[in-house]
Amino acid sequence: MARTPPDGKSAKAGTRKPAKAAKPGAAAVVGAELAKPAGSALARSAKPEQPSAPAKSPALDLGVLRERIDSVDRAIQDLIAERARYAGQVGKAKGKLAAAVDYYRPEREAQVLRRVVDRNEGPLQDEVLVRLFREIMSACLAQQEPLKIGYLGPEGTHTQQAVYKHFGHSIHAMPLGSIEEVFQEVEAGNADFGVVPVENSTQGTIQSTLDMFLTSKARICGEVELRIHQHLLSRSGRIEDIERVYAHPQSFAQCKAWLRQYLPKAEKIAVGSNAEGCKRARTADDAAAIAGASAGPVYGLQRVAGPIEDRPDNTTRFLVLGRELFPPSGNDRTSLLVFINDQPGALHHVLEPFARHGLSMNRIESRPGHTGLWQYAFFIDVSGHSEEAAMREALRDLGAYATQVKVLGSYPVAIV
Numbered sequence: 001m002a003r004t005p006p007d008g009k010s011a012k013a014g015t016r017k018p019a020k021a022a023k024p025g026a027a028a029v030v031g032a033e034l035a036k037p038a039g040s041a042l043a044r045s046a047k048p049e050q051p052s053a054p055a056k057s058p059a060l061d062l063g064v065l066r067e068r069i070d071s072v073d074r075a076i077q078d079l080i081a082e083r084a085r086y087a088g089q090v091g092k093a094k095g096k097l098a099a100a101v102d103y104y105r106p107e108r109e110a111q112v113l114r115r116v117v118d119r120n121e122g123p124l125q126d127e128v129l130v131r132l133f134r135e136i137m138s139a140c141l142a143q144q145e146p147l148k149i150g151y152l153g154p155e156g157t158h159t160q161q162a163v164y165k166h167f168g169h170s171i172h173a174m175p176l177g178s179i180e181e182v183f184q185e186v187e188a189g190n191a192d193f194g195v196v197p198v199e200n201s202t203q204g205t206i207q208s209t210l211d212m213f214l215t216s217k218a219r220i221c222g223e224v225e226l227r228i229h230q231h232l233l234s235r236s237g238r239i240e241d242i243e244r245v246y247a248h249p250q251s252f253a254q255c256k257a258w259l260r261q262y263l264p265k266a267e268k269i270a271v272g273s274n275a276e277g278c279k280r281a282r283t284a285d286d287a288a289a290i291a292g293a294s295a296g297p298v299y300g301l302q303r304v305a306g307p308i309e310d311r312p313d314n315t316t317r318f319l320v321l322g323r324e325l326f327p328p329s330g331n332d333r334t335s336l337l338v339f340i341n342d343q344p345g346a347l348h349h350v351l352e353p354f355a356r357h358g359l360s361m362n363r364i365e366s367r368p369g370h371t372g373l374w375q376y377a378f379f380i381d382v383s384g385h386s387e388e389a390a391m392r393e394a395l396r397d398l399g400a401y402a403t404q405v406k407v408l409g410s411y412p413v414a415i416v
């Protein structure tokens, strides 16, 4: 019944942007662009032991290269410790604050990570370096106390991956049962921040997330973009055993062509979440589930095939929910909720002020406003921050036509 799939991994490879070419000698100096305060780890690491000449044989290379690596590792470790001490002092400089959430500065983190990308000359990808620096900042912040992050669970979901991508691993991650619960826990202060999916490049908007903003007081203070790779998981790991596949309808839609080609006769059973599908698949050898790779170990399932999504650029955008607005980072996006009455030219009046003030609109979506018959709510994403002059003027002009304008948040544009 099943056909043998090709190795999905190699079929989907090659979507990342190539690293910038390295400048000659760039990799040999640790932190060369920084000032080197006397006695700092940087000063101590300024002269790693240099091999006098390039090694001739591979056997000689290995020993010498490992010594170089050991010396660089010592310098990196000293520098990380030094950074953590400075971050601790920054924490003290902020005064005696109530909780970890008060120390968190997303705009500063975005600036740090953008600099990492700007400085990158390879050989590592921007994405890899950003991940490493994100973890360092996450650990530095957790010196105060780890942030509590609520997310659309259960464990092993793509939303959990988005949490770690945005906040690093030095946090307390709280899987929650629904999008509504994530909003509630953030509003109630039980979670410092929350992470929920809002749109998928293949499947479009997640309406239940947008609709929560009609009534919730939660603000948007970040966005995360995650390339979504779907995998077919089963207890035995053998495609020839599979008679049934469980998945969330969105995941089925993302893998339609693959399923048609390799499992044309298997029954497709839609469930509320991919995690629910995994739970069902682990009870029978003839069942499989579609989920992210990280779900495999969580539910004791093996990878049958993957990635199996039809579009290699399949990406989901997640929102970071909080309770307050943060200052500009220099490259921000603003999300607005605009209520208008259904009248001639209404949409034009909503769009026009942004164009007039030179702000580009990234997205507009209309939903029934729940405020009265034929009243509409527009969810609008615009480039810029609500504290910037052009945005303030556009919002003032828009206010003349709208029944209500709510700034849901101004936040740093997602970094790689």
Ligand SMILES: O=C(O)C(=O)C[C@]1(C(=O)O)C=C[C@@H](O)C=C1
Pocket: 087, 090, 091, 103, 104, 105, 106, 108, 109, 112, 136, 137, 138, 140, 141
């Ligand atoms: O610059 C700050 O305000 C810090 O607290 C330091 C630091 C960092 O490690 O760079 C840590 C946590 C904040 O969220 C932002 C940055």
